[in-house]
Amino acid sequence: GRLPGPPDVAETVRAIRQDRPHDKATFATRVKDTTHEVVRKQQDVGLNIVSDGEVGKLGPFYNRLENYGPRQFAPGEEPRGGGTPRGEWQLFPTFYVEYWSQTGGSSLLPLACTGPIRYIGQEAIQTEIANFKAALAGVEVNEAFMCSVSPGWLVPGFGFREADFQ
DSSP, rough: OOOOOOOOHHHHHHHHHTOOOOOOHHHHHHHHHHHHHHHHHHHTTTTSEOOOTTTTTOOOTTTEEEEEOOOOOOTTOOOGGTOOOHHHHSSSSHHHHHHHHHHTTOOOOOOOEEEEEEOHHHHHHHHHEEEEEEEHOOOOOEEEEEOOOOOGGGGGGTTBBBBOOO
């Protein structure tokens, strides 16, 4: 899963999600460097199965699926739940009140499907794999993995409304 990253990386992720300007080259360098740091820290604490920490990831589908992307909140829709599976924040309010107080709340807009879905994230995933492989060079661990989201996240009712599938 996601491991904590430096505040500047988290802030740039928020800026990207909110369509605010950011320095793409600086962000790419910080993600690569931070991935190295995260892998080394996992080794340093004695983990022998490590992950990339999901450093700099914008979310499971952000710019990865054609015709599937952010939409504006509907009138009366609770904005805090924009980036959480439907109902999860209502089931665990104590956790999310604390989590959002530390993170500034959900920075995600809800996602909507507007046509046939096709994977378009080949370049981004190749960059993530290359960063992780580079971070693993010279580190002695038994195994390494990258997280993957299940297609169930696309199912209405789990994270999104039926109306989000147009």
